[in-house]
Amino acid sequence: MKDKINHLKTIFNSYSEILFLENYIAGAVLFLATFINPNIGVAGIVALLSAYMFARFINMEKTFLSTGFYTYNPLLVGMSIGYLFKITPLTIFFTITAGIITLVFSIMLYSIFSYYLRLPILSLPFVVISSTIYLAVSNYSNLFVDSLYPHMNFSFLENYLPVWVSGYFKSLGTILFLPDVLIGAVFSAVIFAVSRILFMLSLLGYYAGTISAGFLTGSFYQAFLDISHFNFILIAMVLGGIFLIPSIRSYIIAVIAVISSTIVLSAVKTFWAFYGIPAFTLPFNFISLTFLYVLGLVGFPLIAKVIRKTPEETLDYYITSINRFKGYSISIHLPFSGKWTVWQGFDGKWTHKGSWRYAYDFVITDENGKTYRNDGLQLTDYYAYRKPVLSPVRGRVVKVVSDLPDNPIGQVDRENNWGNLVIIYDIRGFYVEISHLAHKSISVKEGDWVEVGSFIGLCGNSGYSPQPHIHIQVQPSPEIGSYTLPFSFVSYTSGNRFFSNNLPSEGEVVEPVFPDKSLELKMTFILDYQFVYDVKIGGKQIDQLKLVVKMAPDGTFYFDSGRGQLYFGKHEGTFYFYRIDGNDPYLKLFFMALPRMPLFYRKGMYWEDHIPIKIVSEGLTRAGILFLSSFNHNLASVKYTGIWAEEGVIEGKILSTLPKLESTTYVQLDETVGIKKVQVDDIMIELNRFIHTKEG
Template structure:
């Protein structure tokens, strides 16, 4: 395993140059560098020195495997191998430069990630390579290799049209192999791994080249300038890596490329005075400036999780948009039993302007009426003096309880909120619950309340024409403060389970409380391991083991060695979040029930969405996602589930390319874990549990 990890780390250093985490692509890029043996040896030596020193420093395994900290060292090694004559002294320079670049990368990453929330890109490479180029002026034992011929395939150079050779040479120049042949190989690799990356590389180069042509008036000069690789890197980084691939990200990428032409010309003029190439300085400057500004203005398409390809990032984004539509300000319903939404966000009557983010609840009968008899008395109303519960855990900061309840037909216009409680949530907001019955509030300022704590009774105080519960989330503790968007953690409406969502006006809803037994069965801990037997049509074909591991960010996942299935609990729901790698068994576990309501209620239906990668072939998936980058409304695969009882969930998976659904079934164990899973004709049965520790 250590050798495998080592090889993967080295290869990922090469693929990381093109924003990929793909060992196969990394191997191809490594082989390309060995077309010029001196270049190849220098590159791999720099990576090895950085890797070994990182191991000496006990750097996290995940960072080592990704190549994140070592690709800058690789670029420095390649730059030295390209410029200097091969020899023992040059190799020594490569070795120490690799270590220096690693240390500088770690130093820079700690500053950029904490203070600026920005990636370091290839700044370490640009800085260290520039330092080395400046320093060699005083090193008489190092010989500049500019006079020595480099590898080239002249036939390709001669037969390739200039407008294509310029693109291929610029691609090759990214790994210091500015030749048509290397550019062709890199283009093929990019195309097969990511159509979005290839598309961005093309438009980045040619838009940048055309802009330069407008200034210079000569295509020959434009296509002969290999420093145009900066245009490619800018377009790829902004169009598909750090931003979600979309029309907007493509527009930003194009804009950035056009503006970078000025920076490229300026840096070339300035750097040439010292005899230093521009390296990736224009790419770093423009990309970081754009990312910083985009972050400040709150651009909605910033990639919060960057996957191995832009297609995977887009797939996760589109799915997450559908799966998790609520807000981070999730609160529970402030009541028990079934109530009706009387008024929601931006409602018909009072929820307007800065007070629009609020909900009103009443109780209605089968005829939709909120009262019995004639509705002339407060006691006729079903909601009057019903318990009001705390929707959050927090500290009570304001209470008013002595205002009288209005008689039906009158309202208190002077005390709009009536009797109320304001609670501070440590997530950084306040919740106000209003219109309590007179003298019914049982909490006081300073009290700590948990979710479900009894606060008081529903009343008709303040500007309230009939008894109801008013709840809102606000920025400040004062009543009447500007309200903020929020969502309800979980509820059931018309026998359908919703999590982190908002009900519609007129809907009857009730809280969906998590069942403790069901929650405990799905409370997996570090180093728990499970062995499952795999059957097809009741014939055993295999068995596999999956273990619970924890990522560096604290999230948990099932690990089989071939893939990682991330999971967690939120909003009274157990979720499978995403699948990394290519494991057919983990894929089946995911689609068998992408989310599991923790309620014990029977015959409750619920809906979810699945990533394309789980239900579509790779070729078709990548094509769809390329199209989806231009139109995010492309349909997703859907899941419909039903809780048969507290242990069994049956579901159907609907792919957008198949009319016939995939039938699924998941059964929880009596004590702990998932006992049985069925997806199509494949069945998984729990054989052994090892609790670890």
């Protein structure tokens, strides 16, 4: 029974993917709507099922098929055949063949586009295969004799609406080969129900493009009658809210792209008409892919790296991520132990400029902020001089310079700027240079393997260095003084605050911390571990929650409750809850109470985090907040502060002005593994039993 339901969801998801939605309920509505013209409905489902069954036959993973991503292009091809021919045994055979060809072409094109161009395939397979089919059928006389049919006109509402309204609905319906006002109205209602951002973009795209076409042709009436303007709707939706983070900038880009596409659409229609082929979605694909490629090439910051089921969810994920993970993807540890002070950071006021802007300098200061004792005239007066320098990464030593003298105070070596140094190749694909080490103090040699925290030498004053300090930078090559890359530091404290991944400010005193092995073991969850919790309010049990540890295809672990999935992981000394799929309210409480936890205990140490809007709000409230947040990403923020109250106990607070929220949280870790107790306000989730194996 469960497999049958999953198959149905896959089929319906293929329909919803046409409108860039991953929502099987919306897909079910679209599926039923296509049967207003039975030829289109039947041909579409035949092509989809033939593609799906062939994919299963060649052992394609169920997980990759479940979203409908690979099968919506065969669906479109099937509907394009149903739009041209009525259902007969001959057209069924033709449709099955076309569905399989489209699937194979989609898989091939996706592999090429994703690897070489880093672009989506959109509906390009549909355009290529449908155009090929329309050209080929001119040779199939049996199809023309037996299968052509007149199209019925369902647009009885068209006479009751102004052309600028009916034109929008008909264009929207044309996306599924149903240029009908009523069908378009249904589709717009589906879009609005799932995503207000996409609904707004559909209006914005249609009217920006159609009005532009009206200006160019001189007839607004004729422009609103042109059903091929559905291309404008698709362009606006893709660029405004799917592959770009919804924002004012993405909306402007969408409008510019739509206006540009009016010329492309006119040219395609003129050229394709010579062969008797409709424009299909070629203008949409050409403009969207061109803009996305150029935006990727110039490093446009609002390209969506993670695309969720709706633009609202993508926006929520993006806003939360930039607040939760402030550091860069390249992250390293601090190259010392104990407390050091940031002397110079990125774009520093002295030497961190231009190609060498991404670098950090560290010194040791006393309670008065001075870096030396006495008069500071001797190297030995400086607190940092000859202090241990540790490896900030694990990797292979590729370059060592150790024979340069330490400069006396007041002198610098302008010929050997970097002084004595060690360059380490990190296995993640970059190099780290640590410079200005003391003369003959380096303990590693080229070719040595080092782990995080390995001793590599002593802090010195060699090279262009006015006082003893540690200089560290990340670079793309092993050459000394190569241009630098942005990076950040993981797992450190400043005062009594813990930072998982961040960039300390100049003058800030920082200290690295390292994971506690016992905490790491407690937060290590093995596949098929099961946790059964009692849910209580006011001490009275109201429900029970069972969590099973599972692993996603990408290797991410999650707790599965049956109603939702809570994804988690450990990274560089911190345990995280990453995201929730589904709508389990109890999983949301886990996330609220412990979005992250340092795997290091110090009584009174605190840390901050941010919680997604979807975790703490529902329905129209959440929809309204996220829609407005697309115009101002700083509009809404849910801030979490956690503190180690005592060993194994974390107390927290959640504060937010939009949505308005103030909650207290409590977490108690189990003595052996996992979480024993979670409490958010008056709701408590307490461990009843822990099952080691699947069998129990």
